[in-house]
Amino acid sequence: MTRIDTGAAAAADAPIQAHGTDAADQAAASPLRDAASITPSTPAVTRSTPFVLVGRFLTAVLLRYWPIILLLIAWPTWLLVNGYSRAVAPSPLDVAGDIVLHPDVYVWPVVWTALFAIGGLILGMLVGVVMGVLVWMSPLVSGLLTPSALILRVVPVTAMIPILARLFGYGSGTVVVIVVILVFFPAFSLTISGMSSVPQSSRDLFAVLGSGLRSRVWRLHLPAAVPSIMLALRLSAPIAILGVLLAEYLLSGVGLGDLLQSSGDRLIYQRQWASALIATALSVICFGLARTAERKVVDRVT
Amino acid sequence: MTAVRPGTQSAARAGMRPGLRTALYGLVGVAVLLLIAELIGQFGLLGTTWPPLTSVFAFLADPANHTLLGNALSTTVTEAAVGGLIGIAAGVGFALLASLVPVLAPGLDRFAAVIDAVPAVALAPFLILILGREGTPVLVVALSTTFIIYISMSSGLATAARPYHDLLAVLGARRGTRLRLVDVPAALPKLFDGLALAAPAMILGATIGEWFGARRGLGVLFISAMQNYRIDLLWAAAVLSVLCSLVLYGAAVVAQRAIARRFA
Amino acid sequence: MPSRDIALLDVAKTYPLKRGAALAALDGISLDIANGEFVALLGPSGCGKSTVLRIVAGLEEPTSGSVSVGGASPQALSRAHRLGVAFQEHSLLPWLTVRQNIALPYSVAGRKIDGAHIQDLIELVGLVGFEDARPKQLSGGMRQRASIARALVLEPEVLLLDEPFGALDAVTRRRMNRELGRIWAELRITTLLVTHDVDEAVLLADRVVVMTGRPGRVRHIEDIDLPLREHSELTRTPEFHDIVDRLTGLLDATKDA
Known part of the structure; x- marks a missing residue:
């Protein structure tokens, strides 16, 4: 029952997101x-x-x-x-001009933001999947943790960032921690629901074959969870970028989020708009890469 | 966690109803979570930034803080509610439009996907220019809600099975009639799934919007409390935002279950 | 009650497949159904008999040939809300009660709901006491009764039944046949029934059209001229068995071919 709860939440995510991209596809x-x-x-x-x-x-x-x-x-x-006036609302030409004339301003922020997002994404996926597998193996632990996971999942990232900043400092380490936490929850709950999606007949088969828990997890349940895990990756990609941008906006002195904030503060609007545009492009690219990875991997396992 | 294990296991052995056992496990789990948070605070394991939860609740209960917290809370909740209602109306409206005028559907689908990929922070300059700093939170909420509701409503509108469409065609129904009598009722469960997803996103969207220079709200409180080392205030505001999200989410889930019983 | 005749002339239907190939579903179907006549289309599954019904219902267009209902197109009849239909899947809306489901055609046609007429129909199909039940609270047989009542509610000029009892068990099916026979004897609307059940076709229809599959063609038309009697008596007569045996033989032959 507790499993179903996470499953239902995840399943609610799944068709909705799947539909969006399917329609686009x-x-x-x-x-x-x-x-x-x-x-x-x-x-x-x-x-x-x-x-x-x-x-x-x-x-x-x-x-x-x-x-x-x-x-x-x-x-x-x-x-x-x-x-x-053009100072407040820069024209597309002003925005493009600033990118072309000052590429040096943008290169490092893009690299930092991308690195933080991708690093946090990978780390968060790893932690989420491993925790998901461990928790799945014990109905008791998963029963205990499921509602707590739900509560932690609805903590707005805007509340999380200031607290984590006070705990871990205003540096780049905190940015990564934030992304890891954000990515963790979808990975964790989708891993559990994916592992629970194995049909009874396959479970019966493995039981008849007398396979142990470890072999069942490794050969049956984990492969069955791969599509859900890849779905978590696709859902998390834009979330990771958003998390990095928000964290940079408030904390570290690097990255696109910082550029967005500082250029706004200094009233360099064409730069603010340009960094917003680049951040959007980065998010779309990340989402596209994650979706391609999802398709390739799911194609191979199913 | 080891301390509670024997108790729950004996309860399981006593043959309790599964639903009851789930609730009990969950309650114990939440209690353990709160206890751990409390102990970290009591023993100062994470320094002064992590206060005991009891002191956070004491802060929340203190009438001296009610004006500050109440103002922030009502601002954020109002933004979330107004933006949420706009988003729900727009999401449902666009989904109905795409269903009634199929030519428009591919463009709307693609646009929804782009909106989802655009980070809210990046939209800030754009939104501030349109509605000003005070209106931006509402717009952030409305945008993210519109996306979630559009996607869930349009996938819901596609759920009605083909025999129903055949039936309505033979009865001579026009597209609008079919939408009203069959497709919309059939879409309600998915719409409410979407509402459950959108509920926490509304609070999040409002606080994100408040970061871009709003004067009041929980999001403003997060930042100012952090910058002024008001740890108790920071935590109190965070707890309020979580409670808001949970209440909205809970209400959406209750509605969703009732709807699913009737319409699915 | 006013009624219409149905005329199919040399109807063919092909479905395009990948790479220019095409699947011929129907070929050279010609069939005239007179005003107030009950015709059963009998054939093995996949022989295209449901496609014939869908063409008469205006849900599909024939690739060639023509179809007319009362001298007009099927779509004209459905646009005028003069067509009644019941499918194998009962397709009752799960969120409406029995009464509301039966009233659905009124809403579609934008007419005022005639409560007394609906109550008469509920009595006619034997659902008294279940007016406010939802479909999932009903048995399979009761759902089909509701579905037939819905097909009749606007007093259609043509009734189309696509395996309406296909999902029921044999005993319930026989009982439903008996009741449909009784209801139809009262109304005498032009009716096209699609079925794979030989007994059902012979019991209910004035004429039985036997179809062969791939592509669907008319193999044989049997005029049923049995004395009007109770179904339970009729099924025990040698005449009934003769016809059923002969038609079953034709169906078996089509399977061999």
Whole structure:
């Protein structure tokens, strides 16, 4: 029952997140699929002129990115209507210009933020999975820990960062600790729910074969948990970036979060906007990498 | 933890109902967690930054602190509630729009994925410009809630089985009628799953938004207490934020169970 | 009660597969169902008989050939809310009571709910006392009764039944056949029943159309001209057994082929 609780929370995460990306994937795949289904049945389309091809490409782009395009149009319009000065609301040109003219300002913050996020992500995944396996092996311990894990999971990271900063100092070590804690909970609960997802028939088979607990965990339950563990990785990737940025924003003197904060303080708005843009790109890249890793690994085990 | 083990094991052996045993295990686990936190504080194992929980609760109970904490709490809760309601309305609205006008769906799906990947900190300059420093928390909450609710609602709208759609087609239902009579009721369990996920995210979003220069709120209290070495205040504010999240989450889970019984 | 005739002329249906291949599901189906006639489509599973029903219901378009219901397209009939249907999966909405489920077609058509008429139907299908129960509280047979009541509630001009008792056990199925026979004798709507049960087809229908599979074709049409009698008596007569044996033989032959 306690297992089901974590499982339910995790399962609630899973389809929701899965749907989001599936929908995006389907959107990505659809033009190909359309082409494949249309081409053989209507030969007229195969002799499509470049003009038609470009038209179809533009339609596909419009279908998939219309809200973003809308936003890009609405944003300058809104600035113009409200008559904001360029100092407060830098134009895209100012933002791009600052990145091109001062790359040295951005290189190290990006490297630091990426390193902290990736290091914390790996460490947090390791701790979460190992703890998950250990706790799964004892129903008593998992029963004792599940509600506590839930409570710790809802602690807002904004409350966690100041406390951890006072405990471990304002340095980079604390940033990593924060990311590890953030990544730990999804990894921990998804590992447990994944290990519990093994069907009864497979458990019966291993019982008949007389295999011990260690062999069952290693050969049956842990492999069964791999998709859940990889899901945890994908869910955690943007969370890790957010955690690093928030921690840097408040604590350490390095990283994109710090750049965001200090440039805002010094009223260098084009730099603040540029670091926000780069942080977003970093988060999207991290998410993309995690999703690719998830797909590759899950493909291999299932 | 070893101290409680014999007790719970004998309870298990006495053949208690599984639900009761789960609750008991959980309660014991939470009690142990609180006890450990208390002992760390009592013996100063982690220095002065980790106070005994009893002193945190004493601080919370002291009427002298109620104005400060109450103001911060009501500010944050209001932001979370307003942003949450906006986010729920927008998420449900966009999901219905995508369902009624399927051409728009791929774009909305993709946009939702981008919104999710964008770190809230990075949006700060953008949001401050739109709504000012006081309005930013509401907007952060609304954005993250919109994403969660949009994803759960649109996956819910896709759950109604095909025979229902066939039936409604034969009965001559228009798309809007089908949405109202079949798809929306069928989506309610998933929508409430989403609400349970969104509940802690609302409090988190409000406190993140408050970091960008708001004057009041729990998020402001976290930072000012940290900078002024007000350890008791820092912990009291943290405990309040956790309690808020738990109450919201609990309410969402209770609603979700009731809905799932009726609609699934 | 007003009713319509159904005409299928040389209907074929193919489904495109990958790499330009196609699966022929139906081929050259021609069938006329007269006003107020009860026709059963009998065939092994996968022979395309449900596809015929889905085409008549307007849920699928034939690849070639034509289909008309009362001289118009099936979609025209469903848009006018004059089509009744019951599927093998009862497809009752789990969050509505029996009464609300039966009233669903009124909501779809945007009409005022006629409570008295619904109560009559509940009596007709024998669900009195279960009006406020939810589908999951009912047995399989009761769910199908509710589903048939829902199909009848707007007094449709055509009734389509796709293996409505397919998920029931043999005893319940026989009882439901008896009741459907009684209900239909009162209403006499043009009805198309899809089934793989020979007894059911012979008991209920005026005509039985035997289909062969892959692609689905009409193999044989049997006019059922049995004396009007209680079903339990009828099933014991030699005439009934003759027809059932002959049709079963045809089905077996199609399986061999």
